[in-house]
Amino acid sequence: MKEPYSTLYNLAEPFLQTRNNDIHTQISYSYAKIICHKENGDPSIVYPGIILHDTGWSKIPEYLHTKAYGPGNRDRKLNRIHEIEGAKIAESLLQKIDYPKQMINEIVTIIEGHDSRQTSLSSNDAIVKDADKLWRYSRTGMDIGMEKFSLSPSSYISYIESHIEKWFLTDSGRNLAYQELVNRKEDWSLIKIKERQ
Numbered sequence: 001m002k003e004p005y006s007t008l009y010n011l012a013e014p015f016l017q018t019r020n021n022d023i024h025t026q027i028s029y030s031y032a033k034i035i036c037h038k039e040n041g042d043p044s045i046v047y048p049g050i051i052l053h054d055t056g057w058s059k060i061p062e063y064l065h066t067k068a069y070g071p072g073n074r075d076r077k078l079n080r081i082h083e084i085e086g087a088k089i090a091e092s093l094l095q096k097i098d099y100p101k102q103m104i105n106e107i108v109t110i111i112e113g114h115d116s117r118q119t120s121l122s123s124n125d126a127i128v129k130d131a132d133k134l135w136r137y138s139r140t141g142m143d144i145g146m147e148k149f150s151l152s153p154s155s156y157i158s159y160i161e162s163h164i165e166k167w168f169l170t171d172s173g174r175n176l177a178y179q180e181l182v183n184r185k186e187d188w189s190l191i192k193i194k195e196r197q
Contacts, residue, residue: 031176032047032128033047041123048099049110050132052093054082056088058089066149087109087112111128126173142184157181160181161181164181
């Protein structure tokens with residue numbers, strides 16, 4: 001990450017030490033860069049948005065996390081708490097690095113509804129939402145998701161495949177999800193071949 005985003009990530013890192021959010025944030029940031037470029041998003045909004053979007057989980061006891069997200073588990077109140085707390089943390093950290101006030105307002109608004117708001121307020125909002133969800137399609141995200149929710153690879157792949165059209169708001173995000181899904185199916189096929197040998 002280039003400045004000022006590396007500084008912002010370093011400030012955010014203590015709030016990302018739960019729920020694998022440090023890894024999640026770095027992978028989602030990589031997706032955000034791709035989508036931002038393809039969708040002509042504003043990096044000065046999208047990058048801080050993705051770096052800070054899940055900092056609010058640090059305010060919720062870890063044993064409650066899996067009740068708020070994942071297959072069959074959606075405690076909307078807990079999910080809203082992480083958004084609201086994350087927005088507060090984001091505002092505070094962005095002020096620390098003297099980020100422009102108008103940009104802070106847009107970033108905070110995106111974070112405050114990045115999971116609960118089903119539609120996007122802007123192209124920047126849609127990019128953050130898509131980059132966040134693409135984590136689930138990465139190899140690391142899949143490994144962590146399967147372990148966390150006790151799902152087999154076939155069940156996990158089926159779950160994320162069935163949600164692509166519902167979850168993704170940009171063409172670039174949707175296309176990346178389909179491509180990553182192909183990659184995960186290939187990964188799983190290779191694992192099965194190795195297990196037979």
